Amino acid sequence: MRDLTQGSIPKHILSMSLPTMSGLMLQGLYDIVDMIWIGHISYQAVAAITIFASIFWIFEVLNEIIGMSSVSLISQSYGAGDMKRTAVAAEQTITCKFLIASLAAILLCIFLKPMLHLFTDDQLVTEYAKDYGYLRAATIPIFFSSFSVNTIFRCTGDAKTPMFLLIGSAVINIILDPILMFDSIPGTSLPGAGLGMFGAALATVLANMVALGIGMLLLLCGKSGVRISPKGLFRLVPVMDKKLLTIGLPSGFEMLFRNTANTVFIKMVGVYGTAAVALIGVGLRIYSFIFMPIMGIVMGSGTIAGQNLGANQIDRSRATAWYSSLIGSLLTAVLITLVLLRPQVVLGWFLTDLDEIRQGVGMLSIVLPSLIIAAFSLGWSSVFSGSGYTMPFLISSFVAKWVVMIPYSAVVVYRFHASLTYVWISFVLSEIAEMIILGRFFHKGAWKYRRV
Template sequence: MEENKKTTTSVGVIEVPFEPIEVENSTKTKQTIHPDLLDPNKSMWKPIIVFLIPLMLSNILQSLGGVVSTMIIGQGLGETSLAAVSTILPVSFFLISLVIGLGSGSLVLIGQAYGAGKTNELTKTVDTTIKFSFLLGVVMAIIGVVFIDGILQLIGAAPTIRPEASEFGKIIFASLPLVFVYVSYTTILRGTGDAKTPFVFLLISTVLNIVLTPAFTFGWIGLPQMGLTGAAISNVLATLISFIALLFYLKWKKHVLALDRSFFRNLKLNLPILKLLIKIGIPSSVQMIAISLSEVAVIFLVNQHGEQATAAYGAVIQVLNFVQMPMLSLGMAAGVFAAQFVGAQASHRLQSLLRHALGLNYLIGIVLIGVVYLFSNPILYWFLSDSSTVAMAHDVLFAVLWAMMIMGNAMILSSIMRGTGTVVIPTIIIISCIWLVMVPVAAVLSGPLGLLGIWLSYPISDIIMLIVLYVFYRYVWKQKQHGSLFAS
């Protein structure tokens, strides 16, 4: 390869030049892509489901940890404490948006390097991603801890919940460096097609969180009764223990993605990898920031309707998070396989991947949403104790739950395009639908319809988002060639 040769990758409809990443003495990994994925005569059901099950269980477990914590807080500490936590969650999501976007970028790079069998690119991408995630976590932690009280005032949190929300938020924000690194590492593992290892250690984290939360919150087994502060501490401890165990496990297994001693000696970053990571990850980060800011805008609107509305919002969010996990898992799986196909020069399999992923999206969605509709009242009483608050949450849940399948469809389309390196236009579409449709509609409908009007903005924006994404996918993206971001 010529020393100054440059390549271009299609990002949206913009051709972005980048320097191909060349590594001396590059070696190959053992090709472990499932043969059914590459064989056009075979169905993708088996490899997708094998990857999807632990990934879906991981996301469900993650949601379950939040569900149990919310139940403990809502039933044991009261709806004021639940409202405090519900106010902090959109803010914390905003602060971690950058690392979620960075993880999306690393997922593309890891998947393509893995599909092409490039070991050196794998290890360098891991090293750079983890270190950059840690540095971002430090910055976001400082911002969150220092400005928490001003943030709560800015989003209109009720005065009655601000003291608890502030204490809870400071602990959550201080743990962001740990959370950033943990999220990035598990995302990287999934980029190689390994969804089982993150699942095992997320299971450990979830069990620890379920055990530690009531112990620290209510002062069990001789511990001091710490209330909402105890719930935050238990969450941090569970993550820390699980992450340390994951590091030791990967080292013991001599995993290709295990961190070696050189990682801990300095925070030097590989600039070519970082440059490519940022080019792919920043649009996703911008999207996540836009989504998180929209959630902050929504909680601001919800807060105007009083503490009861905020508590109902918190309960509905927990149910929706649980239902949408399989759809989000499918989107992530589709993105991983799309990246691997591009790396393995098998772009012809992308259309089959889309059909299989969408079929699973609607099959799982119909079953899961149907069950929640049937048992909606008992489920809401897990989080809430006041019957009028439950009735408010019930109306909202019925209005928006079905739209999770539409959202899943849109995420699968977007993820497959992102897996090939096309990130700019899907990002613009999603951000536009959120801020030009969802937020204005929520503001307008909140007047005549109250809390229900705010929630109706979600299915309206999801439908428009899917239509626009499909138009771009059908008439622009499908007409382009999709090559690897790494030099061959």
């Protein structure tokens, strides 16, 4: 556990962010390796994963609502020195997250098949997606709960434990993927389980179960800044639960707008064929990998801002946001430069068709630089998550996605029938719009006076 209300802010950001970044980047590396293995099956399998992911993240909105609320509740309680309230907030976060995840699992299992058919008529793609998707849908409570455990550690100043949990989960995933997916383990003569897409999903579920089990054991044993009790996990605290469901509600709607927009966007890309869907799937995996350091910095900075607001140190919270923006954008620029130096090599890990690789180079050269803009604006937003002032996320996401990105893409695709190059420009336009809105909310300063 760590008191973040004193000492060097840049040092705190690095100490809180680097472990989280390391864990998230290894998770992102797993996503890339996972896509590479799936690419060994066929490009239809890659398209299936892309479509399922766009559907899955709509339901992940329910995780975001409680997740965003928990950051402000736990970090501010801890920053104020109220350990009893910190423990209750942690317990209720896990309990509420599990209950709402069970609802998400039921809904996704019911609606998965009809939603898949909204994207594609390719029977092979839908079969691959169902083989992978039903198991992932049924085990959403495990996935959501593992997020909560990591949040609790991070909000009490412990960034290393979530890092080890994320790294361990990713390593288990990477090892199990080829064993469970193929009849024989690639590169060896050893037999595999031959479960195909179901094997890829099973590897992810097993890895999440291990990480969740270890994390829960550490929390129950008090090996962190807070100790939860089994009894506290089996009761509801209405006052706290109301805060968990309402503080993050704007953030939940924000993610709903964002994820449904991404789903509609992939649907529009589908106009160009299954190969185009596979291409954007690969692009989004690379995009997500570079986005992981941004998320690590924002998560760490949100905890710092929350603790300082809990201690009524507003200037330190503001400085945290600025340092987060600068550090995040510089690091992102370095990573993007490394990828764009040899984009053909990176794309060649996933794709074999030279024409697809050529199109992918054009995609990456437009889409990836938009992340520098995202890194800067999300650095400002660390004070919103730390204070529980989540309305800026809602407004910025709605405008960026539904006023800018989707209308622009629809005109490009359906009115002008333009090439995919013009579709990729929507990423840049969207990030510019979001930066303008988040910057305005940051400078107006309403977040300074919010407490939970």
